[in-house]
Amino acid sequence: MRVLWLRHGERRGHCGIGVGDEDIRLIAEELSGLDLTRFFTDAVHGTQELALAELLKPFGITLKSASASRTPTIGAQTTQEGNEVRLATVYAAGPAQSAGLSAGDLLVAIDGLRVTPSTLERLLSRRKPGATIQVQAFRRDELMAFSLQLGPPASDRHTLLLTRSANSLRRAWLGT
Incomplete structure (x- = not known):
């Protein structure tokens, strides 16, 4: 986000320049050293649900989903x-x-x-x-x-739970 702001954000009282379709991916690849083409194709341009719980788990973050209502859904x-x-x-x-x-x-x-x-x-x-x-x-x-x-009530309430044991890994990931 910092790099995006520095390259595309507000500059000396002028509006920043726009962010092109590929700019975010290219910056992420530059900073990570990884080829993120497939990830962006799946996660950004795709329509499948992201495996967020699986992606967050190594960082000591548990994703809990629940329903705000007991009403079944018609989908x-x-x-x-x-x-x-x-x-x-x-x-x-x-x-x-x-x-x-x-x-x-x-x-x-x-x-x-x-x-x-x-x-x-x-x-x-x-x-x-x-x-x-x-x-x-x-x-x-x-x-x-x-x-x-009828389907089960929609899981429309999500909570993130943090595990203390992964604090150092999480801090490194977040850059804090």
């Missing part, structure tokens, strides 16, 4: 359109995609009960992960029915 991000709920993003290999739902689908009902922005959470919270629900949705004005097996 999609929703948006509110007036009093309607639309699927904005359907996560790959998630419950919604496995059931056949797509981004843009307008949720109408779950198990015969109307879905609105104010009822969706309540309708899902009555079920347990693994339960199968019947979902009715409109896709381009065509009413469709889907059987969806």
Whole structure:
């Protein structure tokens, strides 16, 4: 970060120069002496989950993930359109995609009960992960029915725990 700031940051009252697509990788390679092309391809430009817990472990850092809610997930991000709920993003290999739902689908009902922005959470919270629900949705004005097996609550709360025994290695890594 220091090198990026020195080379690209603010300079004597003038705005700094922009950071190009490859600048961060090239600086990281210069400082580390490593070829980081594959790492940047996977970690920055890829779509796979990073193995953060595995990467942090040698430095005495444990990553704990938990759910902020007990509500099972449908595996999609929703948006509110007036009093309607639309699927904005359907996560790959998630419950919604496995059931056949797509981004843009307008949720109408779950198990015969109307879905609105104010009822969706309540309708899902009555079920347990693994339960199968019947979902009715409109896709381009065509009413469709889907059987969806609910997934576990999303792991959306993360905590880092530090191990004292690795303090020196961690300090060396962080440069402190």
